[in-house]
Amino acid sequence: MAASLLQKLSGSRYHDRCRGAAFVVLLSAALLPTAAAADEEAIRTTIEGFLLEQTASSDARVEIEVTLTSAAQRPCQSPQAFLPGSGGSISGRTTVGIRCPGDAPETRYFQANVHLYGEYPVPVRDIAPGETIQASDLRWQEGDFSRFNGRLITDPELLVGQVSQRRIGTGQPLQQGMVKSPRLVDGGQEVALRVTGQGFQVRSSGRALNSAARGENVRVRTPSGRIVNGTAIDSGVVEVR
CATH class of the missing domain: 3.90.1210.10 (Antifreeze-like/N-acetylneuraminic acid synthase C-terminal domain)
Structure with missing residues (x-):
């Protein structure tokens, strides 16, 4: 009688433990997608905020589309965004890096499309x-x-x-x-020379040996036969410093 009672009690405890274990498994299964979704949303928000900050100086209207891979579903407690390589201007298809200190993998990469609308x-x-x-x-x-x-x-x-x-x-x-830029000087053309120095300016003339637009280099032969280098600054005018 006592043995039978002990068996019943033991069986009851066994079933309770099974029910408890099943509850823990179900609870874990229910929480995992929620945690993954939270990490994914945190990474998405971090990328969007980072790209908005990087384009804040633009007068354009900015729209951002982020493409996340399965790497976004892994734990990432404190996502930090950065631009791989040397960075540069941000528009069109852009790669954004995410650092997850203490989580694995610690560095992940995602794609985003940055659209800049304006006139x-x-x-x-x-x-x-x-x-x-x-x-x-x-x-x-x-x-x-x-x-x-x-x-x-x-x-x-x-x-x-x-x-x-x-x-x-x-x-x-x-x-x-x-x-x-329009051509200001033609090769073979006679040009006005402006020789500029500290506190003085001398005007002379010469013949251009090459054509040039504004800001481009011009080689000029002076009446004495000397060749000087200058910059085209106006139509038929070369400045030598």
Whole structure:
């Protein structure tokens, strides 16, 4: 009788332990996705905040899309974002590093797309190669800067007075390489020389040995036969320092 009672009590405790173990397993299983989701959200928020901070000086409207991999579901208690390599301007597809001190793996990498929306100048007419761009040739257009990989010219002051290097269609975004500074000096042309020093300036003349745009180097032969190097600063004018 006593043995039978002991068996019943023992069986009851065994079942209680099984039920308790099952409860712990179920509880752990329920908590794991929640913890993983919390880490994933923390990493996403860290990346978005970091990229917004990096683009804060831009006048453009910023939109960020973050792509997370399974690495984001692993524990990361204190995520810290950084730009791999030398960094640089941020637009378009961007790689962002995340450090998770004390967690494994400690360093992880994720992809994000940074869209910069704003206005930029475009031509109101077709511009032929060799034409000089005037202020009246431009109007503002809104779009996504990031698709031009940093080559888009957004300041009209960098366009007015420039010469087209190719045919540019109406409404076409103007990018680096499409325009160049006008030629101020032609090779073989007689030019005015300005020799500038500490507290003095001497004016002379000479013959240019090469063509140059504003700010470019010009070699000039003086009437005495001496060759000097200067900088094109105006039409037919070379400054020597």
